[in-house]
Amino acid sequence: MLNIKNLSKTYSSAGEPVHVLRGVDLDLRAGERVALTGESGSGKSTLLHLIAGLDAADGGTIRLEDIEVTALSDAGRARLRRNRIGLVFQQFNLIPSLSVADNLAFQARIAERHDAAWTKELVERLGLGTLLKRYPEQLSGGQQQRVAIGRALAIKPSLLLADEPTGNLDEATAENVLALTRDLVTRTGCGFLMVTHSLHLAATLDRHLTLHAGRIA
Amino acid sequence: MSVDRISRRAFAGGIAALALARQAGAQGYAGLGEKADGFAKVTPGKLFAFPGDHGPHPEFRIEWWYLTANLVDFSGAACGLQWTLFRQAAQPGPQGEGWANQQVWMAHAAVTRADTHRFTEVFSRGGVGQAGVTAKPFDAWIDDWELKGFDSTDDRTLAPLALKASSTDFSYALTLEADRPVVLQGDRGYSRKSERGQASYYYSQPFYRARGTLTIDDKPVDVSGQAWMDREWSSQPLDADQTGWDWLSLHLASGDKLMLYRLRQKDGRDYPFGNWISAAGETQMIAGGDIQMVPKATAEVAGRKLPVEWQIAIPSRSLSILCKPLNPKAWMGTGFSYWEGPLSFAGTHDGVGYLELTGY
């Protein structure tokens, strides 16, 4: 479903080129849950951003289902994110001025694929039923991350990408959130790629890849 | 007829609009049938005296100096011109000084050729010298338009005279000469208009020979021909049931002159009047029953249907002619609008003349 070939990305920092990715190959099947680890600066987040179309690659191809992500324009990538990709960040990135309910429905509405029944199910499974009218600042970190995951899954994405989703959470909460995410990914049948520092959490997924010096080890 | 002509024209046109006394305004059109209280009355038996009667008669309500000319240019093409000065008193009584003077003056000028018809009008208040008429030396003027006599001008013939008028797109200057005296119309100058006493004082000079320059769009052309002046004054306005008139002045090739008009009434009837003036200057009224005036063709001008062609017969004079306009579009779109233009005729007699149509 996700098919990456020879992907490369170079940044320039203080005039010096930094080769972050040097030919990454990766395949991910529908429904497969994959953890990606690696030391700081190994290019984990960059890889994730390239897959999500938040940034453009310098070489190689990314193919998501029938779409070649690397060939898309800016607007095309925005459409791709809107309709097929769920994104979860370490910082939650909820919209502070919207209530939990609105935050949940937000991406689905922009994508014009809001499904009330599915959203309701997400609310139940994520245990957000009592929090719908609250605002993000009134939630704990775990609660906020659950809202973020709900928002990402509300569009029934083909691929859920998570960048250190539990980085700001304590261990117990992190396990709990991840367990919920695993269940929901199974329920929707989408692919799941998670960047994490925690080998322990990485071990709970189907496959565990390590990025080293810009390549999948 | 011309009293009616003037009064109607003057009232509906600029002059009356400018001024006329409150009571006149209050009476409105229908009120014109009323008596002209305070103004001098037209009575039979007046003895005309010249040059005095060439000048204005301010004690009468209305008066005009009306000149039409049938001319040809060097190529023989026909053309015509009109120059008219109207006087109307807004109120009877002593003449006011300066701007308080109650006389209002209006003038129309027009030139007509087969291919064009130009006209214009000017207004002026009396009392300050902007417009007026003096009898001796003869001078009738408004702004820079003028009909002016010379030292040599003869009071009996009212000739020679110099005429000029100008507008944005045309101008003319003519000298007029005549060797026969002016002619009294109607009954020794008393021209009766209705059974109810409406009448005017009316005399003409139909024997002018004209020569001069006509300029249209800055292109001057020398012209010469014949001209006809009507002088008329009155105080009695138009009858309420009279809707308009058709008037002709004709220069016959024989040298005779013919003046004809018919007054139309609301009920559809009309009453013709006429004077035959021999080439020697003798004048004779023509009985109404002896005049046949039949419109033959109409032209549509300014949204109106106008009878511009006439079949005319006077059996007693063995006259039967068909009159055709030089330019059917000779519409005077002035404040008070009417049709006035040169014509030519053929039949038992040939000649040229002027036709005036009002109330259409």
Next chain:
Amino acid sequence: MRRALWVLAVLLSHWRRHKMQFATLLVGLIAATALWSGVQAINQQARTAYDRAAATFGGARTAMLVAPDAATFPQELYVKLRRAGWPVSPTLEGRVQVNGRSLRLLGIEPVTLPVEIGNAPRLGASDLSSFVAPPGQTLVAPETLSDLQEAEGASVPISNGAKLPPLRVLPHLAPGVLVVDIGVAQRLLNKPDQVSRLLIGQPKSKPAALASVVGDQLQRVEPTAETELERLTDSFHLNLTAFGLLSFFVGLFIVNSAVGLAFEQRLPMLRTLRACGASARLVNTVLVVELVALALVAGLIGLVCGYFIAAVLLSDVAASLRGLYGAQIPGQLSLRPEWWFAGIGISIAGALVAATTSLIKAIRMPVLTTAQPRAWQQRQRRWLVLQSLAACAVFAVGLLLLGYGQSLIAGFGLLAALMLGAALILPALLELLLLAGQRAARRPLALWFWADSRQQLSGLSLALMALLLALAVNVGVSTMVETFSRTFLGWLDGRLAADVYINASDNGQGVAIRNWLKERSDVQAVLSGGRADTQVQGQPVELLGLPDHALYRERWPLLEAAPQAWTRLVPGNAAFISEQLSRRLNVRIGDVIEVPAPGGNWELDIVGIYADYGNPKGQLTVNVAALIRQFPQTPQTRIGLIVAKENIPGLIGALQKQFALDDRSVADQATVKAESIRIFNRTFAVTSALNAFTLGVAGIALFTSLLTLANSRLPQLAPLWAIGITRPHLAAIELTKTLSVALFTALLAVPLGLLVAWCLIAIVNVKAFGWRLPFHIFPLQLVELVAVALVASMLAALLPVIRLARMQPANLVKVFANER
């Protein structure tokens, strides 16, 4: 479309959570639009009135023929010209007293009146007859009718006993004019067969050359697009416009800071939107749409406020214009649709300009956040350097204008350069001051105080700039008004030499009054004056005739005088010149000036220059006997009396009784002075009101800036609180900080304001009005203003500070819990 609406809803949700910020943004836009539109409404009203006046049956909008000495001329010339083909129409003008008011009487000749005369009111054909035929009509504007407190159809007597024809209202006529038939005017003004002007219509043919008809008795005056009134009042309106513009910019400062903060706060939201698949174009478009929509709403509210501001100010403006220039402005506000569109337009344009930097930032924003180094210091330094350079450039332009500028516009340009430059350089000055403070600081808290103030500078600087400008303008305008006020009062004391003033209705009455006065023992002296109008070098000039009397020598103030000036005036070959005329004609003492008089040119040596405040016309003062010799038509109706104070009321009463004089025709010095001062005060009422408005807007700017800053300052304050400084203590520090920068700004505003005042007095006034005033400084007023500024700043700072002092510790804790 629905997608865009969802994005818009998300963007708008921000305001729901930040109501104060929203209010700030709206207030800024409303204030900017309201003051600007208000001033525009007043200007538009005045211009319309000038147009009406100019178009009144051939004002300045029509070409005309006049006599070279501007006197009336015989009607016979009119007839000559008509008969030579000139399409002219005569008018006769004069002034008449009706119900104690002096009004312009205009006689027209409706039959020849050129039809193409601009937007002059038309008389219909049927109206014409009632206008010309006895008893005729007097056409008046609706305003004039109500001023006269008469009903339509009334036949009102004028002061010489004659009656005006019945009044009739003509809606678009200029106020203050009575239009009658020329014949009626000649009778009422007692000028038989005389006319003032001939209006020239479209020629019907080619008229003869003017000189061949009337010689040099008449000269042609071409129509002017700008009327004399417009020229005279230009400076006044420029003044208003300058104030409106200033308020507009101050309002935009508010908008800028509110929008800037809102965008800053919404950047994460924008990123999330983009990450969730809203395209950049969609987000940017919606951002602009949101701004335009807000500007539209605020613009509409601003326009309504502007309407009320204009309505409130209009009566004062009208009084000023009448007092200063004799311009008649209707007191009822009537606005054209253009005004509404222009107001909305300026609101939207202003909002877009104010938000430009924020919008550009949003448009250029990358989806991915790169860890941003806290380089505010570097950025701030670069910004300060750039701004200071810009300030220097602006000052340089100002110097150029000072050196080479000649016009009034250049004067205002200099003012603008001065203020803009000062505003631009203010943050740099403050930075230097704060840096010095920081270097001198020893205790850690003090060090933090200075350093933190510096960091706050960029956020506060716009508001401080606004405060600086508003204060400087305030200082400048107050100083000018006060200076003018003192000079004017002193001058008035000297100018109003006589104790009682009489204005007889005509020469006959003048003679009768003088004879009657001779018999009175309570009259110490009778001073007969006279006034005539002429033109010098194409300018209308008033000739004032004064009698030779010791009183004038003692009291009449001269700015400059040749030796024996008053004595030299007596033979009639010398004159004093008013300051503004001397500037306009570039005439000095010792120069000779030629005045066209009916009997030929009159040569006058200039032996004195005097102030003639508030007179739109240039004036020459000569001996009255000489004036009457040269201008025999001069009405000898002005009489001044020297009377012992206790005898004044009795004498005035007797005069009124004997000659049926009304309040306007006889008045004592105190009354005349009170009237002059009343007009004067109203003249500056508008200036003061706008001044106050501007200061108020600047106060709002400061307040909103502080408020928005306060919200973003928690992260800076929380650590201090955490290390043991109490909330009230923190609040006190915050307050001190605000007040000290405000104080510094206010202190800086004082010299700037004095410079502004100097510009106004020495440059703008001279160019606009033609008079220069001595420059005074009023220290008490300055102290007062600084105090007001501090109080305003304190009030502005108080709410955020109170909020800080009362803040729940939990909120401060949160800073450490999850933010950043």
